[in-house]
Amino acid sequence: MKAAVVGAGSWGTTLANVLAQNGITVALWARRAELAEEIKNYRENRTYLPGVKISSSINVSSDLEQVIHDSNYVVMVVPSHSMSAICRQLGKYIIDEAIIISASKGLESDTFRRMSQVLADELPSRFSERIAVLSGPSHAEEVSKELPTTVVAASAKRQVAEQVQDIFMNAYFRVYTNPDVVGVELGGALKNVIAICSGISDGLGFGDNTRAALMTRGIAEITRLGVKLGAKPATFGGLSGIGDLIVTCSSLYSRNRRAGMEIGRGKTVKEVVESTKMVIEGINTTKAAYLLANKLHIEMPITEQAYEVLFQNKSPLDAVSTLMKRQGKHEIEDMVFEKSVEW
Numbered sequence: 001m002k003a004a005v006v007g008a009g010s011w012g013t014t015l016a017n018v019l020a021q022n023g024i025t026v027a028l029w030a031r032r033a034e035l036a037e038e039i040k041n042y043r044e045n046r047t048y049l050p051g052v053k054i055s056s057s058i059n060v061s062s063d064l065e066q067v068i069h070d071s072n073y074v075v076m077v078v079p080s081h082s083m084s085a086i087c088r089q090l091g092k093y094i095i096d097e098a099i100i101i102s103a104s105k106g107l108e109s110d111t112f113r114r115m116s117q118v119l120a121d122e123l124p125s126r127f128s129e130r131i132a133v134l135s136g137p138s139h140a141e142e143v144s145k146e147l148p149t150t151v152v153a154a155s156a157k158r159q160v161a162e163q164v165q166d167i168f169m170n171a172y173f174r175v176y177t178n179p180d181v182v183g184v185e186l187g188g189a190l191k192n193v194i195a196i197c198s199g200i201s202d203g204l205g206f207g208d209n210t211r212a213a214l215m216t217r218g219i220a221e222i223t224r225l226g227v228k229l230g231a232k233p234a235t236f237g238g239l240s241g242i243g244d245l246i247v248t249c250s251s252l253y254s255r256n257r258r259a260g261m262e263i264g265r266g267k268t269v270k271e272v273v274e275s276t277k278m279v280i281e282g283i284n285t286t287k288a289a290y291l292l293a294n295k296l297h298i299e300m301p302i303t304e305q306a307y308e309v310l311f312q313n314k315s316p317l318d319a320v321s322t323l324m325k326r327q328g329k330h331e332i333e334d335m336v337f338e339k340s341v342e343w
């Protein structure tokens, strides 16, 4: 059994290690030859995952054809903005029986496509029923320390989801299956928007009450958009929904939350992006979610304020004020009061 992991950032490197520990022959693709060399020389990804030993059995290369060759599983872990271009390059190298897994979390900012839609559109059509998504609360730094972690393998096809579950499952990495690809993928992408907001709130010096408010009202608006796009509401109460939202809004490892904290403390978005080599998926996803919600007439007030702060220079404090001063609402939209009686 052979797996190709495409993308040698912190998550790709971690997933390569998990698969190698599970006895699978793994090849890891790094975009830059220097990074491939660094990992080969030190058996450590000093740029994206310092301090973690990379299994000696993993073959690391920047040659896409060599990495993909004969792989039964192709795990895509590149930033979402580069997914379509890389898919177009590698489609011709994938064997017919392969299963393709997206472990990236984001929406394309111009087309609004989810990553599994990008895979289906950009890879040869013979793979359309062999696509899966891996998502859930799983920071690379903690999985690398083998801290107990739970995620979801989603695919429209049960056999595909179960095969993905089988290759990744081990004593510290537990994988559930879910047929709701739309819900699993949207939960993983949209929680990054709320995590930026949670970071902004922390950076402004607000407290746990505010973070809890953002998370709870955040999952409400994520669910609203998700259901409109065909997702099942229950998925947003699961690992890839509220589970990932909790971890990303509260973890010090979250790049999205950290970016938000810097913005809350006064840095510009440009300064924050330029200060790290790591991908802050929530920025592009905020734009995609905002435009998509407008197009579909879905109310997403937190996402709207995130968009105005990130793309229209609105001050974070003004954004908070706008949210707090909105007209009073029912908490649960479809739960109404009994017919009013005079009193």
Ligand SMILES: NC(=O)C1=CN([C@@H]2O[C@H](COP(=O)(O)OP(=O)(O)OC[C@H]3O[C@@H](n4cnc5c(N)ncnc54)[C@H](O)[C@@H]3O)[C@@H](O)[C@H]2O)C=CC1
Pocket (backbone or CB within 6 Å): 007, 008, 009, 010, 011, 012, 013, 031, 032, 048, 077, 078, 079, 080, 082, 103, 104, 105, 106, 138, 139, 140, 141, 277, 278, 279, 281
């Ligand atoms: N780091 C984590 O704990 C987790 C990350 N993810 C997702 O995994 C995906 C990859 O993120 P990480 O591995 O964390 O990356 P990272 O932030 O650690 O590193 C960025 C990676 O993207 C690559 N890259 C940058 N621009 C690129 C381009 N134009 N084309 C191809 N590659 C490019 C870099 O070479 C590097 O490998 C993201 O969608 C992220 O949301 C999902 C779960 C956990």
Ligand SMILES: O=C(CO)COP(=O)(O)O
Pocket (backbone or CB within 6 Å): 105, 136, 137, 138, 139, 192, 195, 244, 247, 248, 253, 254, 255, 256, 257, 279, 280, 281
């Ligand atoms: O998706 C993640 C954890 O589940 C990673 O989140 P960040 O990209 O914010 O670090």
